[in-house]
Amino acid sequence: QKEVEQDPGPLSVPEGAIVSLNCTYSNSAFQYFMWYRQYSRKGPELLMYTYSSGNKEDGRFTAQVDKSSKYISLFIRDSQPSDSATYLCAMSGDSGGGADGLTFGKGTHLIIQP
Amino acid sequence: DTAVSQTPKYLVTQMGNDKSIKCEQNLGHDTMYWYKQDSKKFLKIMFSYNNKELIINETVPNRFSPKSPDKAHLNLHINSLELGDSAVYFCASSQVKDRGSTDTQYFGPGTRLTVL
Numbered sequence: 593q594k595e596v597e598q599d600p601g602p603l604s605v606p607e608g609a610i611v612s613l614n615c616t617y618s619n620s621a622f623q624y625f626m627w628y629r630q631y632s633r634k635g636p637e638l639l640m641y642t643y644s645s646g647n648k649e650d651g652r653f654t655a656q657v658d659k660s661s662k663y664i665s666l667f668i669r670d671s672q673p674s675d676s677a678t679y680l681c682a683m684s685g686d687s688g689g690g691a692d693g694l695t696f697g698k699g700t701h702l703i704i705q706p
Numbered sequence: 707d708t709a710v711s712q713t714p715k716y717l718v719t720q721m722g723n724d725k726s727i728k729c730e731q732n733l734g735h736d737t738m739y740w741y742k743q744d745s746k747k748f749l750k751i752m753f754s755y756n757n758k759e760l761i762i763n764e765t766v767p768n769r770f771s772p773k774s775p776d777k778a779h780l781n782l783h784i785n786s787l788e789l790g791d792s793a794v795y796f797c798a799s800s801q802v803k804d805r806g807s808t809d810t811q812y813f814g815p816g817t818r819l820t821v822l
Contacts, residue, residue, distance in 0.1 A: 600746075600747070628813075633816070633818075634815060634816070635710070635796055635798075635813030635814050635815050635816050636749070636796070636813045637813065638810045638811065638812075641810075678747060680749060693739055693741075693751030693754050693762060694751065694811060695751070696748070696749040696750070698746065698747060698748050699747050699748075699749070
């Protein structure tokens with residue numbers, strides 16, 4: 593079993609829809625949870641990060657972490673064609689990713705149809 | 707100005723050759739990383755360097771060796787290239803803080819390596 597599981601998609605939704613992206617993980621030592629967005633042939637860019645359990649909102653994006661279920665989510669409201677990209681979840685232990693690096697999911701390819 | 711830059715962007719080479727990929731960051735960060743993204747888009751940590759010390763080294767063949775001439779650079783040398791080395795290699799950097807905190811990892815644009 594991989595440490596982080598993520599459905600690769602593709603996930604295709606119409607413009608304006610609410611998008612839900614999810615990851616599950618097995619390592620209970622993970623404390624920091626991040627979502628990266630990667631456009632085709634570009635490097636990943638950080639969208640949001642959350643420490644431990646809880647919710648975090650930033651504009652149209654909301655990140656949720658449920659450590660008891662080892663389950664994290666990213667919600668995108670009022671989705672736009674420019675949101676079309678691959679979304680990768682990433683997580684790390686107590687050092688915050690500095691010493692251990694990040695453990696990534698495989699990424700979900702999201703397509704927003706105009 | 708580009709925060710994390712990599713050269714070359716594309717690298718096509720024959721099996722058995724030795725090649726290097728360069729990475730530079732102008733963010734003043736103290737930790738740099740190399741990640742490998744395979745054909746299935748799976749991104750996996752290879753190395754990280756903090757203050758010129760190798761912090762982690764995952765199960766990466768010893769044909770791969772990171773070299774850090776200074777805090778702003780972390781180059782990746784690959785000897786005796788194999789077909790399975792074909793992938794996109796990403797450099798990243800971050801400012802490591804004390805335990806209990808985290809910081810953003812900034813990624814470079816990637817180097818697409820193709821081994822023929």
